[in-house]
Amino acid sequence: MRAIVQDAYGTADLLEARDIDRPVPRDDEVLVEVRAAGVDPSVWHLMTGRPLVARVALGLRKPKNPVRGWDGAGRVEAVGAKVTEFKPGDEVFGNCEGSFAEFARAKARRLVLKPRHLTFEQAAALPVSGMTALQALKGTARPQPGDQVLVIGASGGVGSFAVQLATMYGAVVTGVCGPTNTDFVRSLGATHVLDHTQEDVTAGPHRYDVIVDCAGLRPVPLLRRVLAPRGTLVMVGGEGGSAFFGGMGREIRASLLSPFIGQNLRNLISLPRHEDLLTLKDLAEQGKITPAIDRTYPLAEAADAVRHLExxxxxxxxxxII
Structure with a gap:
């Protein structure tokens, strides 16, 4: 089968389209014929091995799994001996091991049936970014109707879902994005949109009940300036920072400070959860969230997709698209 493979940590130049053996599912796994795969920052982190501390789990010298990709949607090709939830031909989406490939293995609990009206491309855009946004809002911040919610990085994968979810919960949403994406963020449901090239959101007088920082670059003291005295800050991702810890240093310092102040400072490590996939499926089928796709790439051009993300x-x- 054809797959996007890398043999060492580094840039997108190391991503190579290559023929490799088709994976064989274990007893509790499903083999998926992948039709589409999402691209998110976790792909970049796996590719570069950054931050360096993550290599303890990813592989010290090179990636344990050489095939890139995590989000996936497609049709079930085969099931393991202990799998009863799916059968060949079922259309599914979720978290796969190496979804930049014609076939990928996945734990049965990390897949659910694809929302009926979504395309494979839309379904592949849901899992990682959708679950991250869901866990940031429903699982951590829990905004109430009328709460003021600030989403920094509102036009990105996680941010676009966070805006939709916060709006669904009845919050008044302010989105922060670049100048070319203001209309897009407003179309997602944001009441107010700030262009970060023209306005410093941390310098204004407004206070927010919830801040979801998907950009991961602003110092916590600046974010606390615009966070309500009893508000919640959720830091998503670990961009920037040192080569060893990345943005985790900022998040660790915030976690140590949080118990001693009125504000709730939380760093989010999103984990794949079956119940969250089911929730995303239901919300998509009800039309409450819609995956927004910037552009698609054929499998052979997956490296270009990662470069665009960078x-x-x-x-x-x-x-x-596979």
Missing amino acids: KGHPRGKLVV
Whole structure:
């Protein structure tokens, strides 16, 4: 089968389209014929091995799994001996091991049936970014109707879902994005949109009940200036920072400070959860959230998709089509 493989940590130049053996599912796994795969920052972290501390789990000298990709949607090709939830031909989406490939393995609990009206491309855009936004809001911040919610990085993969979810919960949403994406963020449901090139959101007089920082670059003391005295800050991702810890240093310092102040400072490590996939499926089928896709790439051009992600400012999600 054809797959996007890397043999060492580094840049997107090391991503190579190559023929490799088709994976064989274990007893509790499903083999998925992948139709589309989402591209998100976790792909970049796996590719570069950054921050360096993450290599304890990813592989010290090179990636344990050489095939890139995590989000996936497609049809079930085969099931393991202990899998009873799916059968060949079922259309599914969720978290796969190496979804930049014609076939990928996945734990049965990390898949659910694809929302009926979504395309494979839309379904592939849901899992990682959708679950991250859901866990940031429903699982951590829990905004109430009328709460003021600030989403920094509102036009990206996680941010575009966070805006939709916060709006669904009845919050008044302010989105922060670049100048070319203001209309897009407003279309997601944001009441107010700030262009970060023209306005410093941390310098204004407004106070927010919830801040979801998807950009991961602003110092916590600046974010606390615009956080309500009893508000919640959720830091998503670990961009920037040192080569060893990345943005985790900022998040660790915030976690140590949080118990001693009125504000709730939380760093989010999103984990795949079956119940969250089911929630995303239901919300998509009810039309309460819609995956926003910036552009798609054929499998052979997956490296270009990662390069586009590295440049920043995608409008929603990037998707690789297999």
